[in-house]
Amino acid sequence: MLPELVGALVAAGASGLVYLTAAARVVKQYERGVVFRLGRLVDTPRPPGFTMVIPVIDRLHKVNMQIVTLPIPAQEGITRDNVTVRVDAVVYFKVIDAANALVKVEDYRFAVSQMAQTSLRSIIGKSDLDDLLSNREKLNQGLELMIDSPAVGWGVQIDRVEIKDVSLPDTMKRSMARQAEADRERRARVINADAELQASKKLAEAAGVMADQPAALQLRLLQTVVAVAAEKNSTLVLPFPVELLRFLERAAQQQEPHPPPPKTATQEPLPGLPNEPEPPPDLPGSTDPTTPLDPTTTFLTHEP
Structure with missing residues (x-):
């Protein structure tokens, strides 16, 4: 027992x-x-x-219930400005309701992947090429909203969506390179022109100062000579400005005494003859008694 x-x-x-x-x-x-x-x-x-x-x-x-990283395959589409591009992205999502993730959808991973691909194609068709290249934050938010709307009913929450890469055709890359080069050349020319304008204004101010003080021009010339001599060159080319010659000429004129004015001949009336009327102003022999006469002037004489 x-x-x-x-x-x-x-x-x-x-x-x-x-x-x-x-x-x-x-x-x-x-x-x-x-x-x-x-x-x-x-x-x-x-x-x-x-x-x-x-x-x-x-x-x-x-x-x-962990956050899942789901890569989206590269999608090829045509942008709103008729440019063919290939865009790939990545989706970060997690399950917030385990029961709905099993009951509401057969495979929530596959469903999120397909929804992300279709939403990415839609975003490409609604955007310009410049937006895809420079304004990705706004596109990421729009793509996140498009995927998150149906995923809420599946018990899935989209954490974030990021566009990884935008592939362009080779012809478009060359066109963009030429455009960027032309834009940089334009900015370089504008900067050079602005520099020339500022330099011309400064040179005009310096010329005004030197015109008021001619000695400054000679000092500037001496500074130039010193700067050239500092390079230890065997040949020294010394520029001689015309303004310096004019300065020396004015100084010489101020030092020379003024010559006395030449004496002018006067015409005396002949005795016994009536006074002749004054010649008209346009005659070559007309003179003004109030102004000095030129020694080279030819006078008209009256013979009896």
Whole structure:
């Protein structure tokens, strides 16, 4: 009798051990356990840790709650300004409702991937090439909203979307390179013209100062000679400005005494003859008694 009882206890312990092994489950910290009992969803997912299910009756599905990095394959499209480009992106999303991620959609990863591809094509068609190259933050936000709207019903939350690369045709790259080169050349010419304008203004001010003080021109000439001599050249070319000659000429004129004015001949009336009327102003012999006469002037004389 005792051996049979011991055998029954051993059999019961073995059955319990097998049942415990079949019913025991461990849910990790980043997972949630969704239980289906006879095909029906149990109300709340199982939290992390040790949990028990009924063998054969319950089915436990573990859902990863971590952020998933999903690359979007490169999509080729035509922008609004008729430029063919290839754009690829990456989507960061996570599951916020484990039950809906299993019940509402068959494969939430594949669904998010397809939605991201179609949304990326739509964004390419609505944007210009300049927006794709320079205004990516705005495009990323618009792409995130387009993907997140249907994903909320799947128990998935889109964390962020980033456009990785924009591939352009070779002809467009050459055109953009020529445009950038022309723009840089234009800016260089504008800068050079502005520098010339400022230099001309400064030179005009310097010329005005030198005109008021002629000695400054000679000092500037001496400074130029010193600067050229500092380079230890064997040949020294010394410029001689015309303004210096004029300065020397004015100085010489100021030092020379003024000669006395030449004496002018006067015409005396002949005795016994009436006074002749004055000649008209346009005659070559007309003179003004109030102004000095030129020695080279030829006078008209009256003979009796």
